[in-house]
Amino acid sequence: MSLDERAPAVATTVSPPVPARRQSPGPAKAVVVIAPLALTIALGLWGIRRQNTMWGDESVTYQLAHRDLSQIWHTAQHIDLVHSLYYAVMHQIFGLFGGGLLTLRLPSVLAISVAASGVGLLALRLAGPRAGLLAGLVFPLLPQVQKYAQEGRSYAMVCALVTWATYALVVSVPHRARWRWAVYGSTMLLACLLHEFAVLALVAHGVTLVVSRVPRPVMRAWSVAAAGVVAGLLPLAIYSAGQSEQVSWIGGPVRLRYFLVVAVVGVVCARAPLGVRGPVRLSVLAVPILVLPGLLLLITSLVKPLFVDRYVLYSNIGIALLLGACMDYFHRLQRSSRYVWIAVVAALAALVQPSLSLRTPQSRSDDATAIGATVRKEGRPGDGLLYLAGRHRILTAANPEDTRSLTDLALAQDPVSSNTLAGVELPAQEIAARMLEFDRIVAVRAAGAHSLSNPQDEAKTSTLRRHFRAYGTTHVNGARVTVYVRDHDPSPKAGTDQPYRHHRPRVPF
Known part of the structure; x- marks a missing residue:
């Protein structure tokens, strides 16, 4: 056979390479x-209004955000310095959109929404589009996230900023562009200024980079950014340390069970071969941010109790990433995907009851609106009013109408003029003397209040014990309201001893 005869045969055996079968592209980035x-x-x-109720911490936000910026600053010199930037932000929002209940909570809803998109983009970059979509959808379903998405406090904003700082970290690792690291550092610093414990996320990021063995220039760039964050936070941390008494109510870990459960679930999920894209693996990013912030707070609590679940709300970023990537992994294993989706449906069904419960007034530790409404219902015009202890005055301060007809027997200077949260009280002897001028006193005491230690509160309780008798007590969520009458007053008005009936409290919005 000639060469010319063989040529076509050779040509037919050389065919273009067959492309490998592509996986389904998954959802688009926009989705x-x-x-x-x-x-x-x-x-x-x-259910964002929660039956038009507000709990104590939200009441503080509501009151301080209605003060002008100079008053917020002067108040922060006495208490709540760690939240002063948040109060200033809310003051501006109230000025633009009105100071109602929806305006109080909508910034948190929007912040968590932005955080959910950030979680989705993180998982997309590290594990693919389907994992990104699943992680972004898991995040807002987590009970803790649902709870604080509807609260007028700083934790949702901090969570959003930490989420996007984490995204900035991931996209900065392959690059040496200074502006990327500047974005990362400034976002983290803003999160820390809104709440100091956001700095624990910085520790988690450092561990992620060390475990990932990133190049030295990257580690050096992160170290410079982290040093800038710490330097910017340091003045706030030093001055706020003098106000540590305001967290004295923390007697031990608050809602520790949730943290332990999600930490265990997350570590189990991390054992699966989750996303391997880029220089940072998903599990190496997610596990530290899920576990380390809460763990560091628990270790610190051995010296001073500081663990409260909302302080590290952003740790939910980690569990959402792990769950989303884990579901994507099992979906790709065709034989087990059916069981995975059965488990997902079961988990969604189990979330219905907690989701409903979180949107009721009873889901919070107190109900400041109901407490104020009870004081107004049980008191008569001209009655005396006492708070046991004085710091509990904030529980009825959101609606001044609730206490307008009563005389605050211990108050020397109101909260606004004194640049405080609860006002300034009279000396103990003057309080006792004023109490003896009244035949009826309405006393408010927060549930689970610690024993009274300052002279003013001791004078209140001792005078009540010696000269008054309890005529009736009404228990509401987070407090009890007791009407006291002088022993020489044998005939208080009929009906004052009727127990408090549940009703829709009024709010000043």
């Missing part, structure tokens, strides 16, 4: 961003 955003907004708006 990974928009779907979690929409779901979070829907969940956040569902």
